[in-house]
Amino acid sequence: MIRTLSLLTLITFALFSCSPEEKGNVSIEGKIDNAPNQTQIYLFHVSQSTQAVDTADFNEDGTFKMIYDVDKPGYYRLGFNKANNYASLILQPNDKITVNGTSGNLEGYAQVKGSKDAEDLQEMLQLQMSYYTKADSLKRAMQYAQQNKDPNSYREALGVLQNSRSQMMESMKTFIKNHKGSIANLAAIEQLRPNQNFELYKQVRDDLSEKMEGVYIYDRFAQRVEGIEKTSVGSKAPELAFPNPEGETVKLSSLRGEYVLIDFWASWCKPCRAENPNVVRMYNKYKDKGFEIYGVSLDKKRNAWLQAIQQDNIEWVQVSDLKGWQSEAAGIYSVSSIPATFLLNPEGEIIAKNLRGRELENKLQEIFES
Structure with a gap:
């Protein structure tokens, strides 16, 4: 299940205010139409401790x-005390930014001027919005076709959706290449899978x-890239040591000498x-020939994890720190979507990644058997 981790989704609502006359090095001004019930507009800083x-x-x-006052470049949101009603901004020291838009329709549609990076971000968001608008329409068509038991129309809409997604990803690649050094590329690169675009990530x-x-x-992005480098094919697999359902810590290295599939699920x-x-x-077929599995669950609820192990008849090593997407193991291996797998040889080197189904078999x- 893809869990895309976007840089523009980190936000909380601990609100602080200051008067417009307070000293600072960045000015933001503009006009928001159709905001009769809003008395204030908020600036949110997207960071580890995100806050207004x-x-x-x-x-x-x-x-x-x-x-x-801005001392370093960063991502910000300008909007109201509601989710999904904001204009995304890049601010740097001494920027003079203007933002004009309509309340309720800010993200990707607000007009942002004043710095190259801020304008680059709006250009990128408009490319995204063009795809999302089309994708929403196609998903509705697919739902309608499914309800009316029309497989031909469903397949047709699905094909167009997949093609549109491919076109959007190509447009992101082109954007990054044409905007070399732009801070907006930190948002654009999130639309691309690292496995297929790792050179662009670097x-x-x-x-x-x-x-x-x-x-x-x-x-955070640089650490993610470093993590992917450390878990590339040919690299020594980083050590993992986490508790199993009985509470005993099991090390990945304890399986050394076997072919091991690290399975994030x-x-x-x-x-x-x-x-x-x-x-x-596959496990039952090859476990007596030197094949082992080290399963890492990204569950938060212990009972749900244990129940799934029982329901799916899982007999191999299972571990979890029950931290969900904050799992330390997922961080070590830069896992941002599941299922994700890493196949290790008996020496503990990664020989393949993300094998499933027929490819794994x-x-x-x-x-x-060769």
Whole structure:
């Protein structure tokens, strides 16, 4: 189950305010139409401890102005005390930004001017919005076709949706290449899978290292890239040591000498559960020939984890720190979607990644039956 981790979704609502006259090096002003019930607009800083950092009162005509002090480049949101009603911004010291838009329709549609990076971000968001608008329409068509038992129309809409998704990803690649060094690329790269676009991931990291090092969102991204490098094919698999259902710590290295499949999954992940019967079959077929599995659950609820183990007839090693997506194991292996797998040789080196279904079966057959 894909869990895409976006840089623009980290936000809380601990609100702080200051007067527009407060000293600062960044000014944000503009006009928001159709906001009759809103008396203030908020500036949220997207960071590890995300919070609202400033407010401004609306004038009667919907105009506003705030002055805020920025010491490092960063991602911000300008909007109301409601989710999904904001304009995404990139702010840097001494920026003078203007934001004009309509209440309730800010994300991707607000007009943002004043700095190249801020304008780059709006360009990227507009590309995304074009895809999302089309995708929503196609998903409704698929739902309608399914309800009316029209498989031909369903397949047609699905094909168009998949093609649109491919076009959007290509547009993100082009955007990144055409905006080398732009802070907006930190948001654009999140639309691309690292396994297929790792060279581009490294390019974004390297292009922004001088400008953004020490900024939370960049440092987190750079750590993710470093983690992917450490778990690339040919690398020594990083050690894992987590508790099993009995509370005993089991080390990955305890399985050294066997071919080991590290399997990241969760009880709530439908694709994971659908794949489990195939993994059970492969395990039973090759466990006596030197094949082991080290299952890592991203569950938070112990009972759900244990119930899924029983329901799916899982007999191999299972561990979890029950931290969900905050799992330390997922961080070590830079896992951002599940199911995710890493196949290790007896020396503990990664020889393949994300094998499932027929691909996993073929690889194990190659190892144990050739």
